[in-house]
Amino acid sequence: MTSPTIPGEIKRGRPRSEQVERAILRAAADILAERGLEAMTIEDVAARAGVGKTSIYRRWSTKGTLALDAFLLDFLQSQPLPDTGSLDGDLVAVLRAWVRTARETSMGRALTELVAQAQYDPDLAAAWRQRVVGPTRAQHRRVFERAISRGEIPTGSDVDVMMDLLFGPAYHRLLHGHAPLSDRFIRRVVAMVVAGAKAGAAVPTTSR
């Protein structure tokens, strides 16, 4: 059903430097999962990674951007690009993978805390858009574009709005906690997006 995943951003450097970076990110990811972003300190990460604090500050200027890279260590790889042959099947697979990550892995806590922190930190907000939202949406865009080329949904459908209709409700329930991220919810959201798109409701009207 699935195969390629979003490639992570590979940083160039000497092998030793890469090992240090990897150790720092692993330590940060573990501490994030255990204690959360607010309680995480650079001192803790340095101690657990077995490096000096300067090794961290040389690479990351803030705790938020370090946490973002630690989150990205596993996040993009956990989000598949499915190819089931139908828009409905692909969207259910995409949304299930995201909900699984958010609910069943330690990345869920980092996800909500990074979105929260980004409301106060413009640099983190920009990095979040560039390194999380950007690659994730580029991948989901392909799912909708394949549906357009198969003739499942009309040419000219607004892919950005359809992606917001798919992920917006999921983020809404994750961040507000007013209702569960159940599999029934996933199937209902996907059914609504597919039905709306097939009816041509995502095609901008020229009248206004």
Add this chain to the structure above:
Amino acid sequence: MTSPTIPGEIKRGRPRSEQVERAILRAAADILAERGLEAMTIEDVAARAGVGKTSIYRRWSTKGTLALDAFLLDFLQSQPLPDTGSLDGDLVAVLRAWVRTARETSMGRALTELVAQAQYDPDLAAAWRQRVVGPTRAQHRRVFERAISRGEIPTGSDVDVMMDLLFGPAYHRLLHGHAPLSDRFIRRVVAMVVAGAKAGAAVPTTSR
């Protein structure tokens, strides 16, 4: 087009006590608008309201819950319950009012900061669900239920999922900032929700 608004929660008390409470909330709302939740202190609020700090601590145990009540001072009144005669018209009016509040008033900043803070503060998260999400959704539920009773959309449509599809995309763009909360976006989201609902996609299937 619009008329009743969600009634705010009225606290009982002697007139003098109500005046003090009102002054504290007004001061907190102004400081929130000017400096944001992170920079706001109880000292600042007390000074601006002309009361002692104990007058605040007697009523609110945390800065977060004080900020929530300050936000609620104007928020619910800014969210109308429209009755245009069609689901499409009602939902456009509802979403436009929310976007206007989020983008064009000082409540927008408090809105994002309170959602952010709720990720770290379970008491604030519970109060947010009870005092913001609850009354807002009760009102929007009526819009969908009227559409069901008019026969515009099928009986048995999942109102909770439809509300998530309406507000989830808007919160998504507000919190992630990846795309604008334009009027075109509003109309496209509403068109998708209405088309999906009319196609019966919000009605749970019995098969699975």
